[in-house]
Amino acid sequence: MAKSIKEIAQELNVSKSTVSLVINHKAEQARISKELEKRVLDYVKKVGYKPNSLAKSLATGRSNTIGLIVENIGDSFFGPFALYVEELLRKKDYHVLYSSTLGDPQNAQDIIDFMLEKKVEGILLAPTVDLEEHQRKILEHKVPLVVFDRNSPEVATHYVHIDNGDSSLKACSHLQSIGCENFGLVTIDSDQPQMLARKNAYLQFCEETGMQARILHLPYQNLRQKGMTTLQNWVAKNIELDGLFFTTNYLCILGLKSLRTEEGKNFDFPLFSFDDHELFDLLNPKISCIRQPLEPLAKTCVKVLLKEIDRGVSSPKEYVISTDLIKR
Amino acid sequence: MAKSIKEIAQELNVSKSTVSLVINHKAEQARISKELEKRVLDYVKKVGYKPNSLAKSLATGRSNTIGLIVENIGDSFFGPFALYVEELLRKKDYHVLYSSTLGDPQNAQDIIDFMLEKKVEGILLAPTVDLEEHQRKILEHKVPLVVFDRNSPEVATHYVHIDNGDSSLKACSHLQSIGCENFGLVTIDSDQPQMLARKNAYLQFCEETGMQARILHLPYQNLRQKGMTTLQNWVAKNIELDGLFFTTNYLCILGLKSLRTEEGKNFDFPLFSFDDHELFDLLNPKISCIRQPLEPLAKTCVKVLLKEIDRGVSSPKEYVISTDLIKR
DNA sequence: TATTTCTACTAAAACGTATTAGTAAAGATA
DNA sequence: TATCTTTACTAATACGTTTTAGTAGAAATA
Numbered sequence: 001m002a003k004s005i006k007e008i009a010q011e012l013n014v015s016k017s018t019v020s021l022v023i024n025h026k027a028e029q030a031r032i033s034k035e036l037e038k039r040v041l042d043y044v045k046k047v048g049y050k051p052n053s054l055a056k057s058l059a060t061g062r063s064n065t066i067g068l069i070v071e072n073i074g075d076s077f078f079g080p081f082a083l084y085v086e087e088l089l090r091k092k093d094y095h096v097l098y099s100s101t102l103g104d105p106q107n108a109q110d111i112i113d114f115m116l117e118k119k120v121e122g123i124l125l126a127p128t129v130d131l132e133e134h135q136r137k138i139l140e141h142k143v144p145l146v147v148f149d150r151n152s153p154e155v156a157t158h159y160v161h162i163d164n165g166d167s168s169l170k171a172c173s174h175l176q177s178i179g180c181e182n183f184g185l186v187t188i189d190s191d192q193p194q195m196l197a198r199k200n201a202y203l204q205f206c207e208e209t210g211m212q213a214r215i216l217h218l219p220y221q222n223l224r225q226k227g228m229t230t231l232q233n234w235v236a237k238n239i240e241l242d243g244l245f246f247t248t249n250y251l252c253i254l255g256l257k258s259l260r261t262e263e264g265k266n267f268d269f270p271l272f273s274f275d276d277h278e279l280f281d282l283l284n285p286k287i288s289c290i291r292q293p294l295e296p297l298a299k300t301c302v303k304v305l306l307k308e309i310d311r312g313v314s315s316p317k318e319y320v321i322s323t324d325l326i327k328r
Numbered sequence: 329m330a331k332s333i334k335e336i337a338q339e340l341n342v343s344k345s346t347v348s349l350v351i352n353h354k355a356e357q358a359r360i361s362k363e364l365e366k367r368v369l370d371y372v373k374k375v376g377y378k379p380n381s382l383a384k385s386l387a388t389g390r391s392n393t394i395g396l397i398v399e400n401i402g403d404s405f406f407g408p409f410a411l412y413v414e415e416l417l418r419k420k421d422y423h424v425l426y427s428s429t430l431g432d433p434q435n436a437q438d439i440i441d442f443m444l445e446k447k448v449e450g451i452l453l454a455p456t457v458d459l460e461e462h463q464r465k466i467l468e469h470k471v472p473l474v475v476f477d478r479n480s481p482e483v484a485t486h487y488v489h490i491d492n493g494d495s496s497l498k499a500c501s502h503l504q505s506i507g508c509e510n511f512g513l514v515t516i517d518s519d520q521p522q523m524l525a526r527k528n529a530y531l532q533f534c535e536e537t538g539m540q541a542r543i544l545h546l547p548y549q550n551l552r553q554k555g556m557t558t559l560q561n562w563v564a565k566n567i568e569l570d571g572l573f574f575t576t577n578y579l580c581i582l583g584l585k586s587l588r589t590e591e592g593k594n595f596d597f598p599l600f601s602f603d604d605h606e607l608f609d610l611l612n613p614k615i616s617c618i619r620q621p622l623e624p625l626a627k628t629c630v631k632v633l634l635k636e637i638d639r640g641v642s643s644p645k646e647y648v649i650s651t652d653l654i655k656r
Numbered sequence: 657t658a659t660t661t662c663t664a665c666t667a668a669a670a671c672g673t674a675t676t677a678g679t680a681a682a683g684a685t686a
Numbered sequence: 687t688a689t690c691t692t693t694a695c696t697a698a699t700a701c702g703t704t705t706t707a708g709t710a711g712a713a714a715t716a
Binding site: 358359 | 668671672673
């Protein structure tokens with residue numbers, strides 16, 4: 001059914017080269033006559049020719065595809081982010097090959113290998129732990145790489161991210177401004193730099209204001225199982241708490257769920273989330289948050305990556321996107 | 329940097345065939361001696377050979393990739409669904425090429441063409457309007473196709489879906505059982521079969537119970553702009569309403585947002601959503617819903633598609649997944 | 657010893673495309 | 687008319703792999 005250039009050439013009694021040149025709009029430059037050009041074009045249209053892009057990529061060395069590697073395409077940050085990326089790249093005639101690592105380095109390795117084998121022209125990566133070596137591998141293959149959201153400082157790459165420290169300070173100030181004098185921080189037991197930055201800003205705020213720091217580290221592994229009771233116990237123990245600052249939206253959701261569980265013991269202090277969520281403005285009490293502006297984030301990632309692809313790999317830079325404080 | 333089989337062969341003073349056969353674990357079958365096999369294997373490992381999967385696919389006709397086409401990878405149904413699909417296929421050594429149509433047939437056409445050109449081995453499609461022709465095209469190319477969630481009845485394909493009518497009846501009965509005697513239906517102005525099925529079940533329920541049918545059709549286009557006020561006016565006009573049944577979760581969210589807007593006029597009747605949402609159990613009043621079991625849905629889609637790929641295209645069948653009624 | 661069988665490989669073709677060097681025929685130049 | 691240009695193409699090679707048919711030499715058979 002699907003005809004190849006070879007077949008078309010035979011059926012038209014011309015050479016493969018002619019057909020290929022015409023199809024790729026190089027008829028003029030190759031001095032193909034207008035008549036023949038039209039004959040080929042018409043026939044190509046008639047039989048509904050579709051190029052085999054594998055062969056094409058093999059011959060040209062270009063795949064017009066970029067890889068997007070995230071932790072979880074199903075979550076409320078990466079999903080919409082991926083959509084923006086796809087939209088932006090569609091306009092530039094690129095396609096996106098996405099994949100989720102689920103935080104598993106083995107998955108990440110497989111995905112990266114797969115993408116390199118597929119000859120993606122560039123990779124957009126939100127790294128999880130222990131990915132330094134893979135990043136190096138990508139760079140060794142001369143494949144442009146842009147890292148976003150998280151970063152492993154040991155490998156120098158282009159890095160697009162929000163200002164975690166500054167945003168975190170904004171959050172603290174907001175909580176203070178609405179009357180919280182003893183709010184705690186709930187974060188994840190992980191040394192991801194963005195998490196550390198958020199925590200450190202909180203600590204800095206404590207130091208500057210003299211507020212006592214109260215920090216809960218929830219386990220990164222099996223958060224679902226242990227997280228809720230740990231949080232409940234912690235809140236029960238620290239009765240002087242009058243506000244909670246969650247360093248991610250999924251932690252905040254977990255907080256909402258666990259603090260609601262014991263019907264009578266509803267908390268009655270403000271919650272603040274780093275990262276927005278579709279329904280935060282519907283909840284009671286309303287959740288204020290830091291919102292990562294997805295579109296600017298995606299735009300910057302795409303712009304930087306495309307530039308790398310166009311002009312070749314350049315020396316790594318950092319790109320900081322500022323966040324919005326959403327008061328509710 | 330990246331060596332090819334050809335280079336490796338030269339450097340080892342053997343033929344390309346030998347290297348290829350060894351790499352593909354066909355050394356024994358091709359009577360390559362153990363010693364040579366080891367020599368090749370060692371060298372291949374040493375130089376970190378990675379096959380060029382474009383060339384491989386071109387030669388074998390297999391891409392080990394399947395396409396997943398949804399409306400919006402960023403939404404709370406398709407995102408997590410996609411993750412399940414990816415996980416399931418990863419186990420079978422397949423990779424997923426996803427893409428979002430955003431409901432635009434032109435996008436859909438481009439995406440399908442792209443996927444066919446990339447020689448995906450099968451396609452999983454949640455069709456939007458006017459996709460009949462594309463589905464035909466896919467089938468013409470002899471590419472296995474499984475349609476899910478929505479369906480255009482004009483083209484016969486494998487179709488995995490939930491039982492919309494039955495689920496809708498369950499929803500109605502539930503609302504009745506908790507005391508609603510005059511609940512209305514809020515749906516979308518679209519002739520997608522699954523929406524019609526949900527509506528028709530409601531009508532059937534009305535007929536059987538004698539309840540007066542009250543249906544609001546919100547515009548599919550620019551829902552965001554017009555939806556809220558339309559809904560507000562409708563609810564204000566129909567004062568006898570004592571419950572609302574939304575045919576999708578995004579309509580329910582819209583409902584929550586618009587009915588909350590006028591602070592004083594909070595509604596005080598139950599809402600029911602077709603499709604769950606991560607935060608529905610946190611809202612007040614709690615939202616009961618029909619939940620589409622994502623995992624069984626994904627499992628069935630993948631199973632059917634892989635079977636088609638394995639055994640060749642077979643005559644279309646329907647697969648119905650039953651839903652869960654979540655009472656809150 | 658002449659023939660067959662086995663061993664351990666390799667040569668060659670194929671997948672479908674892009675690209676560059678080459679060429680035959682016609683036209684222009686001197 | 688002999689040479690140079692231009693026109694309008696095509697042949698050949700390359701991309702990196704898989705696969706099948708083939709082959710030289712050794713071993714076994716008769």
